[in-house]
Amino acid sequence: MTDLSRVLPGFPTAQYAGLLPALENNKVTTAELLTLDIADLGKRTKLPLLDLKRLCNAVLEALHVDLGVSEKQPDKPSALKQTASDLAQRWSTISTLDESLDQALGGGVPTGYVTEIVGESGAGKTQFLLTMLLAVQLPPPHGLGRPALYISTEAPLSTTRLAQMLRRNPFFKDLDKKPTLDRIMSTATPDLESQEHILQYQVPVQVERHNVGLIVLDSVAANYRAEYERGGSLGSNMAARSADLIRMGHLLHDLARRHNLAVVVANQVMDRIPSSHSGGGTPGLFAIKSSVAATPKQPPRLALPRALAAPPGAEPTSSLADMVGVRSSMPEPPPEDPPAPASLLLDHQNRWVTGWGDDPYADPNHFKTPTLGLVWSTQIASRIALLKRPVYGRKEIIEDEDLPGGGVALRNWRRWMKVVFAPHVPGTGQGLDGAVEFEVNMGGLKSIEKDKE
Known part of the structure; x- marks a missing residue:
């Protein structure tokens, strides 16, 4: 078949x-x-x-x-x-090496599923992935005691940053058997053709040969955007791109389920422009039409034949049709369909699956949306959004001996981790309600206590 x-x-x-x-x-x-x-x-x-x-x-x-x-x-x-105890024995997760972040994720990133890490540039996606490459090598309950496979579509694996995490993360100091870079395999896929070949033929062989416990794809959108959005031809290639995304999602899910490993992919975001139907943001075409119609404007004067001109002293007529006494033979245009209810609009539904826009007090002009659309959203089991906001006013000075430039840095961003949807843990509330604030330091990711704010 x-x-x-x-x-x-x-x-x-x-x-x-x-x-x-x-x-x-x-x-x-x-x-x-x-x-x-x-x-x-x-x-x-x-x-x-x-x-x-x-x-x-x-x-x-x-x-x-x-x-x-x-x-x-x-x-x-x-x-x-199966009972709850049977499912608990099969359940395994990979820790983020931070207690608050693990608690928000229900213990960590689960095996057997495809998890997406999405966020803007500089939100901490790569730092999150590098931490998991080391954590998967730890014995349970923090890891799986298995190696990892890193597939890059943009920049190569940063071994310098991994070595820095091993040296500076306090979780690794007292361990007898520490994670090593030798148990992290990496490969590069510069285009979509090589990416599909590696995922379909080479990755299954490596997983079975080395008992891989984690597959990281960083990032999932780079090759698709380069292939299908070239020259502004996304609309004509939408069906082909959707079929490729479904095929890749099935392949990743099959690997995660058959080998009980975790598949984590990083995704990019793009700006979302709210439409006029959503009730917020920049006014659209309908708002422009209404503003033009509301402006009183005198119609242009027409030069009529002498026989049709109004006699002196006659009252002015309301329109040319009334003056002439005829109607157009062209059929009247059908009335416009009423706008769809707000709950059926894409702008309304996106806020529940993208991680941006569910805050009723947020500015709709600053909304983001994960790339690859709703088709890719149906191929993943979990979506974890990393959000960042600039810090205004006086910047905090950090002193660290490993930092360049004399050991001084400026902290001018605040970052949060938010669970958009997941099968094993409830999603975070609206906006930043329930999101975990964290920072990126020399050892990796570290949550910030609310008392320190």
Whole structure:
């Protein structure tokens, strides 16, 4: 079939070799095989109904086994019948090496899922990822005791910064077995073609060979933006880009679930311009139209023939149509459709999945939105937004012997971590309500206590 090898890579296709070519020629998908009536499939493919029914049952049973809900696995309890203690034993996370940040994340970044770290440039995304490359090597409960794989699409892996974290983070001082840079594998994908090849063929081999516990992709949007937004042709390539994103999301999720590892991707943001329907921000076309219509303006005077001119002393008419007594033969334009309710607009729905805009008192002109759109948002399980704001007024001076320029730096940004959505922990409240403020220091990430504000 068209997608059977992608949905069930281990399905025994040799037993049904006589059926698959006809299904492939008629473009029958796995979902259609399981949902359509057998008689309809037989008319469409001209295949025996009994053989189609056997194939449907085999595919359905293979899906049950793949999801862990099959009753034919006595040695493995069904996922639908597992207790809370069974799920707790399988649950594992990778720590951020900070107690407050871990508490907001429900213990850390979970394995078996695809997690996204999104934020502006300088918000701390790379620092977050580098910390996890070291933390995954720690034994449970802070790590998995496994190596990490770093895939870069922009800048190469900063080994100098990793060595600095190892030396300055207080969490590593008293450890007998510290993380090492030797257990961090890295590769670069300068374009979309090499990225797809590495993710599909090379990464699975490395994961099985070295028992990788963490895959980091920094960043997920760089190659897609360079490939599909070139020359302003994003609209014509939207369908192809959406298909590529869905395929990559399925591949990353399959790696995370099959090998019980964590997949963490960094994403960029772009400015979001509010439309006129959203009720905020810069006025749009409708506001311009209303302002023009509200301005009283005299219509231009028309030169009429002498026979149609009004006689002296006659009262002025209201319009040319009333004066002439005729109507246009052209059909009247249909009335405009009423605007959609605010709850159905994209601007309203984006605020609940992007991390920006859910604060009713925020300035809509400063909203951001993660790149790759809603299609990519459906491919990830968790989204963690890193927000930053400038510090106005007197700047705080930091003295550190490892800093260049005499050991003095200026702190002029405040940063927060916010859980937008996740399957294992509730999301943060509106705006910065419930978000954890943190700073980036020589050892990595460190939360700021509220009493110090």
